Amino acid sequence: MALEHKSDPQNDAGEKCNASFVEDVQSSGFADEKGRTKAEGDYSGAVRKTDPREIQLVRKLDMRMMPIVWAMYFLNYVDRNAIASARLNGLEDDLGLEGTQYNTCISILFVGYLLMQIPSNMFMSSGKVRLSIYMSVCMAGWAIVSACTALTKNYTGLVLVRFFLGIAEAPFYPGALFLLSMFYTRKEIALRISILYSGNIVATAMSGLIAVATFETLDNKHGLAGWQWLFIIEGAVTFGIAVLGLLMLPDHPLTTRWLTPEERELAHSRILADTVGSRDSKGVLASLKEACRDPRLYLLAFMQNMHLSACSFNNFFPTVIGSLGFNSTITLVLTCPPYLVSGVVGVVVGITSGKWNERTWHITGSMGIAVVAFIISCATMNKAARYLCCFLFTSGAYAVNSVILGWVSATLGQTAEKKAASLSVVNVVANASYIYTAYLYPETNGPRYLIAMSSNAAFGTATIASAWALRWWLQNTNKKIQRGALPGAEDGVFYAY
Structure with a gap:
């Protein structure tokens, strides 16, 4: 049986697969005759x-x-x-x-x-x-x-x-x-x-x-x-x-x-x-309008905006490290280790999130650690504690980025055009955070930077809350699909959270 795929604006340029290969792919259990995953995968149909x-x-x-x-x-x-x-x-x-x-x-x-x-x-x-x-x-x-x-x-x-x-x-x-x-x-x-x-x-x-x-x-x-x-x-x-x-x-x-x-x-x-709810494309402009009519886009954009707002320290990190009281040379040296550790932590979070096809608890755990670190930074002037918090809030906050953006593509990717529009809209809204967070670190507020650190804690909490709101939303959507109130139950592919 030949594998059929949906119409695609670039299909004509692609070379067709031979029949024997298509049959082998189908027999591997990864796709059915419609090119969709069956329900033998995890809770969302991912295999x-x-x-x-x-x-x-x-x-x-x-x-x-x-x-x-x-x-x-x-x-x-x-x-x-x-x-x-x-x-x-x-x-x-x-x-x-x-x-x-x-x-x-x-x-x-x-x-x-x-x-x-x-x-x-x-x-x-x-x-x-x-x-x-x-x-x-x-x-x-x-x-x-x-x-x-x-x-x-x-x-x-x-x-x-x-x-x-x-x-x-x-x-x-x-x-x-x-x-x-x-x-x-x-x-x-x-x-x-x-x-x-x-x-x-x-x-x-x-x-x-x-x-x-x-x-x-x-x-x-x-x-x-x-x-x-x-x-x-x-x-x-x-x-x-x-x-x-x-x-x-x-x-x-x-x-x-x-x-x-x-x-x-x-x-x-x-x-x-x-792809959940995959369908034929109706064009670039129509897909942009479809993305903008999807209310989940705005919750995801808000989540990513709050996340980047909590990461506002990145533009002032030398200033934050400088509040520890070291000279400029030592300050510059001390800025590197927290970033390098956060890169490793981000990769680990990406691995575990993908392995378990899970997002909400990863966001909660990672950003929760960052929120605690922000609060400690507000509460103490102890150098060792504040520098340790620099490791914690950089690692916790940065690790959330890949999980949220992966969630955007998994939730709003019914067509390639809608996926592209959704990712760009979320990124634009999120980067708007740089406009107002630049004013959270006035020199007069140092060395504790109470306004900035408390604001970052609030932003991180809002990120966690919006993740749980989206989880509840997608769980209810999946239930409607299973009941037949929404199309897609025959595909066995549901929203991941």
């Missing part, structure tokens, strides 16, 4: 990989795709945060910045960044562009714009460069999430998002060290300041990785060049089988 070909496919995706998306995200944050290091090397004096002009140059990036995410993901899901080319070109674009920072001579030039850097960088993170969601199932994606997000964490930990090495070796060499060399070098490396992305990034499961025809069909079929 463990047993077919050797599927296991080999996922391993191939991990080895080919994950290193390049990690490197791209690492450089995304290195390039974005280079201005903070450049400030220590005389950027403000060289460009004549005064008053709040530096702060404006920081915030203007997010204007372009937030404006472009939704249109970019809609374009990516339209099937009108090869994703490997689009994301690599965008990366090359932000590499060039970032390098051009070295050419700025005044405040106006820096504002323009930062604005266009936000536009150029905007497509990557929501686009990378969409790309991962097209190749990894609900049980797999949390781990991959946590690995991706570790690129952000490692970049934050390492960017200062990269800057110091540049300033020590190239400052005032060949007529350029150290901060100018920093932007030039990082831009050149980013451009090189963008070229590599053309070769390593995948496209749609049915059109990825480095997958065999059999692997393409399997990659497409297993995601279709894992």
Whole structure:
């Protein structure tokens, strides 16, 4: 019996699988004649990989795709945060910045960044562009714009460069999430998002060290300041990785060049089988409207916004560490270990969340630890206790990111276009937290930073509460599907929580 799959905007470009392979996939127990998983899986219908070909496919995706998306995200944050290091090397004096002009140059990036995410993901899901080319070109674009920072001579030039850097960088993170969601199932994606997000964490930990090495070796060499060399070098490396992305990034499961025809069909079929309520696409704009009409989108967006609000310490982490009373050198050294530990913890949480196909308790446990650490930071000035809390709230808060974003793709992914729109909307709403959380750390509130730490505890509590609200919502939805009040019971695939 031939395996049928739903119409897809890129199907015509994909090569069809031969009949014997289709029969083998069906007999493995992973898909029925409609390409959907049967109820022999866990509570949501998700099944463990047993077919050797599927296991080999996922391993191939991990080895080919994950290193390049990690490197791209690492450089995304290195390039974005280079201005903070450049400030220590005389950027403000060289460009004549005064008053709040530096702060404006920081915030203007997010204007372009937030404006472009939704249109970019809609374009990516339209099937009108090869994703490997689009994301690599965008990366090359932000590499060039970032390098051009070295050419700025005044405040106006820096504002323009930062604005266009936000536009150029905007497509990557929501686009990378969409790309991962097209190749990894609900049980797999949390781990991959946590690995991706570790690129952000490692970049934050390492960017200062990269800057110091540049300033020590190239400052005032060949007529350029150290901060100018920093932007030039990082831009050149980013451009090189963008070229590599053309070769390593995948496209749609049915059109990825480095997958065999059999692997393409399997990659497409297993995601279709894992999708709750999968259906034919009605187009990009219709899918955006459908996502915006789904009330679960707003609860997930609120959850992610509260999570990122609780992570507001990341922009002021040296300031928080500095409240311990050490000199600037020791302070910079002490900022690295909590981030590195949090990266490891995030991967572990991603593994266990995927293994057990569970989200609510992982969010509760991880963010609960962070909330306790925030409260302790409010209550004591003991150096050892406060530094230990830095490990706890970074690890607990950051670990939640991959679980929430994986939940978005699992809950709102009825079509690829709706999934892309939902991920971008959630990301835009969540990143809006950077607008107001920047005001929670005034110098006058140090060294305890009571306002910031108590606010972070409240944000973390709201994240936990919204996770339980969504769990209750999805449980009731599953019951309605089982009773036949909603369609989908015949597929044996239910919402995961």
